[in-house]
Each structure stands twice: as C-alpha cells, then as structure tokens.
Amino acid sequence: MNVNTWLEPIVFFLFAGVVLFSAIGIVLTRNIVRAALFLLGTLGGVAGLYFLLMANLLAAIQLIVYAGGTLVLIVFGVMLTSKSPWVRFAPSRSEAAAATTIGLVLFAALAKIVTGIDWTVAAHPADQPATVRQVGNLLLQQYLVPFEVASVLLLVVMIGAAYLARPEN
Amino acid sequence: MLLAIANSFWMPDLDAVVAIGPLWGLAGTIVAIVLAALVLGRSAAVSSVITIIGATLTAWICFTHAPRVAQSAWAGLAPAGGSPMLLVDNFAILFILLICLFLACVTGLWMIGASTNARESAAHLRNGPEFFVLLVGSAFGMALMVSTTNLLMIILAIEMASLPSYAIVGFQKRNRIAAEASLKYVLFGAVTSALMAYGISLLYGFYGTLDVNEIGRLVSTELAATDTPAAAKALISVALFGLMAGIGFKISAVPFHFWCPDVFEGASIEVTTWLSVASKAAGLGLLLRIIAAVLQPLAETFDNPLSTTVAMFAAVTCTVGNLAAFPQTSVKRLLAYSSIAHAGYMLMAGAIIWQAKPGSDVANPAFAALIVYIIVYLFMNLGAFGCTALVYWATGSEKIEAFRGLGRRSPLIAAAMTVCLFSLVGLPPFGGFIAKFYLLMALFKSNLVWLVAVALLNSIFSLYFYSRIAYAMYFADDGKPAFSVPAFGRALVIAAAIVILLTGIPIAGGLIGRANQFASHLYPIAARTTFAEPQAAAAKDPIPLAARSAP
C-alpha cells in the first residue's frame, strides 16, 4: 500500500479531525446516548488512523471488537439503565470551568513533554503493513502467555458478568 | 507419535511449562470448578471443596518447586527471542504460596458463613460455582501479578485480579450497599487501569521495550551517560505515575484509596477479608519487582528522588489511614482504614533503595522486612476479620457496640480478637511487633529516620482506636446473652492468634532467616536477566524482530 507523502497529511488530519470532533462532542453533550454515538466517531477515526499507521489487522479488530461489540454493549447498557431518552445531566458552571482549566493545563503539559523529546527513530518507519501472519505468529509464540491468560480472563469475566446481569430467580 | 506431531509446530519449552506449575494449579482450579458445575450440577459445597483442594494443591506445588527453583538461575517462561513473560522465582513462589493459603482460609470462612444461615450467604450458597470461579480467578490474577516483569503482563495481571474482584464485591444482588460498593470499585478501577495503560504506552515508546528489567538497565546506562533532558524526565514521571496509579489502586495507597473503605464495608465479610490481604500482598509484590528492576541499579549512581517520593506516599498513606480510622463506628470500616494504614507501613519498604555488592549473598533488608510483614499481616487480618465475621453472623451487626461484653459472651473469640488487634498496633509480644521492628530497622539503616518517626507516631495513634474495640469487649458489658460460634470458625481464629503469638518471639529468628533467603532470590535480578535463549524456537521464528536500540 503506497500511502503517498502528500496524501498522508490530508488523511491524517481528516481522521484526527473526526477523532477530536467526536471526543469534544462526548465532553460537551449532555445526552448520554449521543455521547455513546460520538464514541463511535472516535473509535472509527482511530481505526482509520490505524490503517494509516500500517496496522490493518488492528484496525479491523478495533472495528469489529470495539465498535461492533463494546460499543453495542455500552449503548445497550444506556438503554437498559435510563428511564427516558432524556438522560441529561448538567455539571455546574464552576465545575465545568475548573475541569476545563485542568484539562487545558494537562494538555499543555503533555504537549510540551511530547514535543520536547527528540524521538530519534530507532528503526526505519515500517513501510509495509504488519501482516496477519506476523501478528498471529507473535501472538502464538512470544506472546503465548498473555494470550492464554486473556482466555482465562474472558472466561472468568463472562461468568461474572452473566451472573450479575442475570435476573434473580 | 504425538511428539512427532508436536515437533512440527512451535511449542514452548517443556521445562518452562513445568516451571510455571503454581500458575497451572490455580488456572486448573478454575477449570475444575466450571467443569464440576457442568457435570455435577451447581453445588456450592462441591465448588468450595474444589477450591480448597486446588489451593492446597497449588501450595504443595509451590513447596516442591521452591528448592528446584533456588538451584536454577531463573525459572519462568521466556518465549522465543523475547523478554520473559513469567518469572516464577522463589519470590513469586512465596507470594503464590501465601495467596493460596489465604484462599483456603477465606474459603473456610465462607463455609462457616454459609453454615450459619446468615441472610447474605443465601446468594452465595445458591450461586456457589460463580462465586468461587471469580474468587479463584482473582487469586490467579494476583499470582500473575507477583510473577511478571513484563508491562503487558502487568496490566493483564492487574485486570485479571481486578475484574473478578469487582464482581464478587457486588455478589449479593439485592443488597443496595453491595451494589454501590461494586459500582464505586469498578469505576475507580477502570479509571486507574486506563491511566496505567496510558503510562505503559509512554514507557514502551520511550524505552522501546516492554520488559521492566530491560527498562531498568536502559535507565541506568542512560543516567550514567549524560543528563537526561527535562522533557524526558517529565515523560518518565507521567508514565510512572500512570503505572503507579494501577498498582497504588491495588494496594490502596493514598491518592488512590477512596474505593477502599466503601468497598470493604459494602462487600460481604469473606470478600472483604480476601481483598484486604491478598490484593495488597500482590500489589506490593509487583511494586517490589518493579522497584528491584528499575530502581536498584540506580542506588549508588545518584540521589534518588523517587525514593523520597515513595517515602512521602507511604507516610501520607499511613497517616491518612490511621486518622480516618479514628471516628469509625463500624468495625469493618475501621479495619478497612487500618488496612490502608498498613499498606502505608509496607509501602515504606519501597522507599529503601539499596544495592548489594556484586556477588554477595546479602539480601535487601527492605524486602526481607516486607516479606515478614506480609506474612504476619496475613494472619493478623485473617484473625481480626474472622472474629468480626463470627460476631456479625452471631449478632447481625458489625458495629463496635456488637462487641460489647464479648469477653464474657464468647471469651475465646474475644481473646483471639485482642491478640490480633494488639498485633496490628505492633505491641511487643506479638508478630506485629516483630514485623514492624524489622521494617523500622531497615528504614533506620537506610537513613530514613524521619520515616521511622512517622511510623512510630502512627503506631501510637492507632493504639487508640484499636483499643476502643478491646475496651468494648472487656469493659463495656451491656449484658447481652452469650452466643456460641461454629467450632470450625473458632478453630480458624484461634489458629490465627496462635500463629501471631508464635511469630512474635519463638520463631521470629527463623522467619527472618527464611525471608532473607527469599529476598536474596529477588535481588540479583540484573544478573539473572541474561537468559539463555530458549533454543527450540529461536531458529523457527519466522519474524525477524527489528533490532531495538536504546534511545
């Protein structure tokens, strides 16, 4: 895949715009369903950035697990736990102002740190997307232990969540 | 024949698979509970028995492993050409042993609760298999926490320990307080784990590796070479703050402690007992591993600000825990704050940055002291919570008023409770004293005198609220009738009290000796990180891993 030098910025800013727009939307909206919907924008935009970062498999996983699974779960949770669609909540002015200040300061600090470091490139930027086979081999060899632990984790979580969500008979 | 098939694929080294035996024990217990529930039907009795058997079996595996591991250079699982994922050395084995022992004790406590027909245990009885799968699942996570130095495994292990814990806190579904406790727990846990993920991503990016030992080496070479720019230092601080948020959440160190009292009060008492000890022990084990890997190499090269930071955290945690315990009327909540305070004491050990001379067999005194402390703390808390549980099941209340006249109504329980309480304060004839003594000695040796003063002052504070319970038991009789408790329960708390008495003086010397031995296994980690490459897979590995170089 030849992501061209001049096309890459355009696509990056497009996706970054989507991500930031929806993330700001999440913060500003007072309707929780809309917040969940904005989260779809963020997840989709991040998936797009993964494609740009040569992580095709990860992008697909992000879409299928995050956007298709976790997000549906969250929306489902919203619907089950709110009495009306108008689940609104308004933080007070002072709270909002304080939080925004903290957020801005935090971002300024992080931005200064991140841009202050000379990120020397240790290896060539990967020009080829990581193939499914590469990721699969790594998962089943070097990362076999986390892989197996994750399976136990999912089993336990499934049992726990199913128990908690089940109606008491 | 099957071997021939196996050879055609990449398989992990058989020795390495055996080396992580204790973890197999716990994972196998989970599977056994699920299978038993599927085959034999959902029976709480069967799953609790399987849990006890599994915990005992795992403890036995630990015992058999310990001498073998002591001989080999290191034991664990380091996959093809990569950093070690699991590091089951004697340090890990000790912690897994403690966790398994405690798991068996908590299961015993659960059985007693179930036999007393308390209202809250009904849900536990009906849904026994789920409860024990979650309990053993969190134990598995804690075992993983103490046996890894890989950032990915750290986050996985913490989640493995946390996610089932959230569920067992809210296990009684009709109980509003339990629901609220689990809500707070899960929200707090999710936030801290997210912070940790962000911190880990920065660490990975900055050092280009996921292995904490490797990071430690890079840190020391980097510091030896030049001054790091301010931005890099800030980045590392942010990253470490994220990482510490995750670990601090598990040990309820102060800025991350808000969940602790609420969760301990809302959860049923077995769960509280479990979380108060096991989760903290595992968190401290992980913290020690990270400190050993990252900070030890720095001990002599520069005056470590991180040591001061950890010391400040420890002092604040300790003081906040003790001060907040003052006005409490619920014993459960009081013990929750006490556990925060004790986390503070134990965190003090993390402030001791100490470097052994190469080749010497002397262990880090901090680690030895901490190991002793955790062992004693386990029994103190088991005893204290066990007594509270027995009183709660008998009287239906966990307020201090319920303890009034306990000295008359149930003298044995009162005696055991007294032993545990004074041991928690750290008074001389009990194990708590020995533990605190070694800790303070270690602090003193490392020139952290102010921390010693803080610890002593705190112990004096804590005497007040612990003795409030003792006072209620012996001097504030309100004439309620005596009650009897299940024999097994009595045996459990008395056994805990006896262990505390034993560790007090009689076997203290032996204990610190063993602890030194274990600690020395943790220590020379830099020497052991030069692993022999696992030969089987290195050749077959089709992926040329790009050479990583230090920034």
Next chain:
Amino acid sequence: MSQATIPWIEPVPEKRVAMRRKALLVLFGGGLTALIVGCVMLGVFRALPDQVGTIVFILAGVLPILGGLGLIPLGLLNGSVVLTTLGFAQIGIGALVGGLLKATPIDPLVVGVLLLVIGPIAAGLAMLTAAGVIVAFKQVVQLLLMRWTALILFCGGIVSIILLVWAHAFVFRYVAQLANDTTLNTSATTTFGGDLTIAELSTRFSGNWRPVAFVLWPLQFGLIRDLIAMGGVIGFISIIPLYTIWWERKVAGRIQSRLGPMRVGGWHGWAQSFADGMKLICKEDFVPPEGDGTLFRLAPYLAFVPAICAFIALPFATTYVFRDLDVALLFILAMLGIEVLGVIIAGWASNNKWSVYGAMREACQMVSYEIPMGMALLVPVMTAGALRLTDIAKLQQDGFGSWLAWNNPFCLIAFFCYYTASLASCKRAPFDLPESESELVAGFHTEYSGFRWSLFFFAEYAAMFAVSGLAVILFLGAWYGPLPLSWAPAGNDIASAVVRGLLFDGPILFILKCGLLLYVQIWIRWTLPRIRIDQVLYACIQVLLPLTMLVVLGSTFWLLFDNSAHPAFESFAKVVRGLLSLVGVVISIAIAGFIIFGFVNRRRLVGTLAIEHFPGS
C-alpha cells in the same frame, strides 16, 4: 371542513411548493454561479503571473475542503442527497488541488485550467441538469415508467457497472505498470516505484493522446482510485435493492399463489421499485416531535454507510475489488456489525415503545449471532490460512471439487451454520424479530417514512448481498465456475474472453451465485414462520454455538492430520481422518434428517391453518 387537529401534520402543499422553490433557486443559482466562476477563472488564469496563480491555487485547495466538511453533515442531517454529494465532491476537488500543489514538475497553470475551469463548469452543468429534472419531474417519471425502460435500465446498469469496473481495473493496472516502469525517470527510492509526474507521463503519449496523461496522473494514488471506485459501489448498491425488492415480491406472490406486481412498467411490473421510490421521495418527511430529532435523522445513514463500506473490501473477481485488504474478511464482518448501531439508534430516537423493543431485539440478536457466524467462517479461513478474500478464492479455481464447502467433512456444516447466522444478522425471516409487523407494528422503523425509510431497506438488501457474497467466496467457489479454470480458453480474442467470463471466471458468475443465495433467503422468508425471541436466542446459544464449536474443533484436527510431512504415522492419520469424516457425516445427516422431519411434520409443527394454503400440501 375544519383544519386537521393532529399537530404534526403540516399544511403539505405550501411546504412542498416552498421546498421546490428553494431547491430550484439553489440549483439554478448555484449552477449559473459555477459556470460564471469557471469562465472567470479561465480568464484569470490566462492573465495572472505565476506567483499569484499559486496563491489562488492554494486557496482553491483549502476552501473547497472546508466547504465540503460543512456541507456533508448539513446534507446528511437534512436528508439531502444533493448537498451531501456536493460536499464529497468539494472535498475531492480540494484534495486533488492540494495534492497537485506538491507535484512540483507540473505547470500550475495547466492544472489550474484543468480543475478550476473544467470543475466548476462541469458542476454547473450537473446542477442545471438536476434543476431541469425537478422542473420536468412529471415527464421524467413518465419516461421512467415507460414499457421496457426499467428492463433496459437494469441490464444497462449491470453491464455498464461491470464495464466501468473493468475499465477501472484496466486503467489502474496500466498506471501501476507505469509507476513501476524503470525506463521512466521515476525516483526509485521506494519499493513501489516513484510518483509519476505529468511530464513523465506525457512522454508516453504523443499528439492527440497527450490529454490522457492528465487523466492518468491522479489515478496512481490509491485513495483517488478508491474515491472513483466508491462511485461504482454506490451505483451497484442502488441497483441491487431495486431489483431484489421486485424479485422478492414476485417470489412471495408465487409462494402465496398470486401474481405479485404486474402493472407498472410493462412486463411483470418491472418498474415497481422505481414507482415505489418515486412515491417514497414524494412522501412527507416525518420526524417524531417527541423524539430525538438529530439522532432520528442520523440513524438511517448509520445503517446505510457501513453497508456500503462492506463493499470496499468485497471482491467481485480477482481484479474486480476496490481495496484488496489483507484483513478483508474481518473488515466486512466489522462493517456488518456496525450496521446494528444505526438500527438501535433509530429505535431509540423514535421514542416509541415498539421501536425501542425492536432496537433491543436487534441488539441482542446481532451480538449473539455474530459469534457463531465468525466461528463458522473460521473453518475456510483455517483451511486457506488467510483472511484476504482473493487468496481464499484462489484455492477454489480447480473446479467444483475444489470448492471449500466440501474441502473437509465439517465445511458443509460450517456453511449451514454460517448461512443460518447470516439470516439472523440481516434480520431476515425467520429471524426478523426487530421488525416483526404482527407484534411490533414495524419494529425499529415504525416512525420512519419516505427517503429515510427506504435507506434502511437499501442497507438491508446491501447486507443481504454482502453476506451472500461472503458465503460464495468462502464456501462456494467464489467467482470460478464448476469447471477447472485450466480448461478455459486462453486466447486474448473476444470470443474466448466471453467464454471465460461466462463459464469459468469473472464477476458475472459471482453475481449469479450471489443471486441464487439471495433467492434462497427470499424463499426461506416466505415459507418459514417467524420464531419467538427466546427461540431465536435459544437457537443461537444452545444450538448454533456448540455446533460451530464442534465444527471448528473437528476442522482443526482434520487440518492437523492433513499434514503429510510425517510419513511415520500416515496410517494413524488415516484412522483419525476416517473417524473425523464419520463425525462430520453423522452431523450432516442429522441436520438433513432434522430438516426432513420438519418438512414431513410441518402440519403439526406450524399449525393447520397456514398449511392449507401451503404449496404442495
């Protein structure tokens, strides 16, 4: 007669007249403005010196993008296709201009003429045409509804899309060749060959062919090719539902012993869907006043856009694919999974009890059926060892016997499981609980009308086609015919190409196979009764899930012992495979027996009343 008292019914004729006036104003005004801008630009570019030209050029790159970014949400929220398309077009133009800036060796004046002059003029003409259609709406409708028009449109549409795709494939291949051509002076720093410049390209063409270079130049960039190809996709997706709906109504009619649509458009109601479409566009655009208006307007697009996106990665033949992703399978599944969000949001935003029930059911159903669906797809994926659909297809080019459905004894069961689960994930009967009209009025789309309502159907039929396409590629020999590809005539002449395309390899075979599976879906819908929601979930979790797990396990072991690298235990492997075959055959026979049992006992199972009118009873 008094004024209607229902509050949300507006005085329709006035509103429509106002809307029409507004649309005409926008279109005529915009078209004329664009024409004038184009002409002025022509003059400007002739007169200006280079420097100023470049500045104008930069502005021309940035402004359309900004405008487009504003227009798209506006268009989406107002349900206006024109605005949306305009927005996309602007972004495309802006990107093109911005990109051309970086291509230093070309003369900005030339490109400026190309884009800033030709672009506005073309846009102006398009807008004027649209305005003309609105003015002469009745005549256009009459033209569309004339005898044979629909048939011609259908055939013409399909053929032209195939031709278009073929032309794209051809041009793209040619451009790729050029980009890798070492005789050209492209910079050879990357493995892909350098970026082509117009100057280099025009050395390839001489005389009157030189303008071709300008057309080919933007095509070397993957994203531009995708933008163009998306046009083809959207065209295809708009044609498929129109005729599938007609076909479904005909089949339903036959199954219910009636004729189905017969009147509109001549032969057997060919143009029925066009008439329906006209009706839908003219309907009142209703938004429930107590609902969440924004989300209500957004939801149909949330369902429709992922369905289109699935086609980005769905190959129609080896070269007939818009983006040959290496994770194509996962991508398509993800897109089909995201579609559910549109349905949920639609139900939620309607603020209607039935809609919310429908949405909840959809969420349950989709989330549970994704698991057996994905697991069943693991079987061909394991066999092929790839997620790239073209790689999986390549395994099946040796004729009927090499199709993956009978690659091992478990594949056919996996196909059965996948097909069942895909019915549920497309909300098709007998799993159409989210919109079951006998219980929930119309489920999640109760409150929808007009164009938005039709978008849900476009999405549904596109998803039906996509899942059928996956089934065809993964199990039924993809775009290869039942005869081995090696028998195909190899010549380059038209005749052998036609024979090859019709019998051995190509998108026509693929579309035919998909059509067959679509027909089966329709057939099942009109013959099987709808099942209850608890039965739906039971069927997934207690039946399909264990079955697919068994199938995946069996298939794994089959592949494990398919390894002929160990002659030492050849006989052992044979025994194991024999046993596995036995298991597979027994399960297949059990499934077949189950179906036959159901058919034999249909009277008892379904109830008597329906059976009296059952064909063949």
Next chain:
Amino acid sequence: MTSIGLQHYLLLAAALFCLGILTMTLKRNAIGILIGVELILNAANLNLVAFTRYRTGAIDGQIVAVFIILLAAAEAAIAIAIFMNFYNSLATIDVDRADQLQG
C-alpha cells in the same frame, strides 16, 4: 504541507487523553465515566501503534494494543453488568446517588 510524524500522533493521543479525563470529571452518569475510560484507552492504543510504526519497528506495540482492546471489552462487560445491578436497586446510575457509604 508538513509530513506526518510520530509527534502528530502523540499530540493527538495526548488530546484524547485529556478529553477522556474531562469526560470522567464532568459526567455524572456511570456509563459516561466508562466512555471517558474508553477514550483514554484509545489514546494509549494510538500511542502504542504510533511508536510501533515510527520508533521501535517491531510490532509488539500492536500486540499490546490488541490486548488493551480486549481488556476494554472485558471491563465494559463487567462494568455494565454492575451498573445494571446498581440500577435494579436504585433505579438510577447517577454516581452522585451512590451515597449510602460515607465516612
């Protein structure tokens, strides 16, 4: 036009992180807080993948990202089960209403 490098991605991730923190502090609905957590996890993943492409060259960052996606799913499952449990007893998931336990 500038060429896109590591810092662009890191800045974007930092912004996402801060917005996640803001979401968590400003939302009173438990699911809102969970959404904030998802934002931070996405920021972490974006960092990891960007580092993988531009800095380390090995793809283990991507693997970590895969695991974090998995953890996010598991966490959301448990969290939403707990929220529903809470909702069953208090008919709300407003975290300000979780005030039974104090002291």
